[in-house]
Amino acid sequence: MQKFVTHSEEETVQAGNEFSKRLTAGNVVALYGDLGSGKTRFVKGISRGFGIHEHVTSPTFVVVNEHLDGRLPLYHFDFYRLKSMKELDEIGFEEYIFGTGVCVLEWAEMIQQKLPVKRFDVFLDLGMTENDRIIRIEEKK
Numbered sequence: 001m002q003k004f005v006t007h008s009e010e011e012t013v014q015a016g017n018e019f020s021k022r023l024t025a026g027n028v029v030a031l032y033g034d035l036g037s038g039k040t041r042f043v044k045g046i047s048r049g050f051g052i053h054e055h056v057t058s059p060t061f062v063v064v065n066e067h068l069d070g071r072l073p074l075y076h077f078d079f080y081r082l083k084s085m086k087e088l089d090e091i092g093f094e095e096y097i098f099g100t101g102v103c104v105l106e107w108a109e110m111i112q113q114k115l116p117v118k119r120f121d122v123f124l125d126l127g128m129t130e131n132d133r134i135i136r137i138e139e140k141k
Helices: 009-020 039-049 086-090 093-097 108-114
Strands: 002-006 028-032 064-067 074-078 102-106 119-126 133-140
Touching (some): 002 009, 009 039, 039 074, 086 093
């Protein structure tokens, strides 16, 4: 297990950037954390590490944003407003998950039964102060 403690939004972005160095084609990253815990900031860091220059926002209303201009394709999912598992089929979720890009999944607990066994689980928790975040990364094999 890898652990980061960050003290600002920029440090959370930097933690994602650092983590991105471990990622290769086909990886899945499941993010867990409450609202405001830094999940999207962490994804911004991953995108920065991939050399993606477009603005990264959470795809809350569209389920997935594709970022294709980096060293690897980045597929950023947000399942917060997911209504049913049928929506996953409609967007071709399995094609993404078993494809050649990196899939990062916010609110992964919403689709726990669809997650591949091999993945990274990233837990983001609030720390002692307003800007502190505790980030734990576990690799599932």
